[in-house]
Amino acid sequence: MTSTSIPPAELTVLSPHDGTPVGTLPCAGADEVRDAVATARAAALDWARTSPEERGRWVRAAADALADHAEEVAGLNTRETGKLPQEALGGVMAGVGTLHQYAELGPVHRGHSLRGHALASDYTVAEPRGVVAAITPWNDPVAVAAGLLGAALVTGNTVVHKPSERCPHTGARLGEILAGVLPEGVLVTVTGGPETGQILTEQAGLDVLAHVGSTATGVAIAHAALSTGAHVIRENGGNDPLVVDDDVDPVWAAEQAAIGAFTNAGQICTSVERVYVHRAIAEPFLEALAAEARRRNADQALAPLVDRRMREAVHAHVLHALEHGATALAGGTIPEGPGSHYPATVLSGCTEDLPVITEETFGPVAPVRIVDSFEEGLRWAAGGRYGLAATVLTGRIAHAQRAIAELPAGTVKVNNVFGGAPGGAAQPRRASGAGFGYGPELLDEMTQVKVVHVEMPPTP
Structure with missing residues (x-):
């Protein structure tokens, strides 16, 4: 895989709220x-030799520095991506907590004692991989x-971070x-x-490519790694x-569906993207879900989509569904005015061949199919090409x-669309990715194991 395009000189971000330049x-x-890769490579040996306890102290200090600037970074996030202020601040503080978590977990990340000859020692050592390229959404x-950077740094790796082009000011300030x-x-x-990201992933001096984002980009990154190793x-996705x-x-159940489909305007990797409801309760469920959507639209409780390009993609899925027999019980139209707002939308009468069912829409859309x-x-x-997460609402243990x-799916949730204990981790499946992207197991991903025999x- 070779670079085919030169990055533009500049990157301009427009506010999703009103279209003004950020x-x-x-x-x-x-x-x-x-x-950047050479700088990280030059620092890698000394950082790897730093004791795990000391690396933990450095990461803890970084977490505290981020906490001191939480309001500033959250404000940038809101301006660039449209994220609601309270949710943006919550995301920053979640990052602070994640860095603190890895600062504690890093020093106790350890190898294993192996059982060999009584007069010999056999064990494993977890060593840093080297230089990590982190490409984040x-x-x-x-x-x-914070998850990728914290896990990489505390295990002794150095990092080159490329934040999304849709929030470069947030990412740049985080890095500073x-x-x-x-x-x-x-x-x-x-x-x-994307051009800068492609150049980064093709660098031969990288030891890890860590990516959270779209499936198409993830596939391109995996192909690049075939050449670099x-x-x-x-x-x-x-x-x-x-x-x-x-x-x-x-x-x-409708409240759960609304939380899953409409939180952060549906722009979460684990958003509810398709709903299968039993025919016996379908009518009251759909009425309640449509009411939840209309309430959010009336209260203007939804953040805008990140930009108009995303809104066009979301609306294309909705229009295709409506043209092929689905009915919009709420939303489904682009509002007038500036910015990239899109209403909470409920679609009934969906069939399995619609892109709004088979693909990732990534917007505040709840397509519903009634089952018998x-x-x-x-x-x-269980069908489809993705395997990130799934939820079931049932009172039957069987x-x-x-x-x-x-x-x-990597995560299955029962009776709570966003439930989960602290420290949880999951392995995405199929087109949703590979490897642990968060949790304590991410420390294993960021290290390589050396087996030692002594x-x-x-005796002469």
């Missing part, structure tokens, strides 16, 4: 990217970046804050669009199903256990 940043070209830019308290060269940030970690059984309260049994809903939910066993020489 600011302009330079795009890193081939020379700047090579220099715009929909939760600080929290996601963190790098400002870390040893020189340990964390380097480059800004730019870099270890790949990627969490990519999802098309997460929600299966609603006939024994649950339809109003509560829980088994039918489970069968449809149905819950069957869903857990049969749904081919015994005494023969």
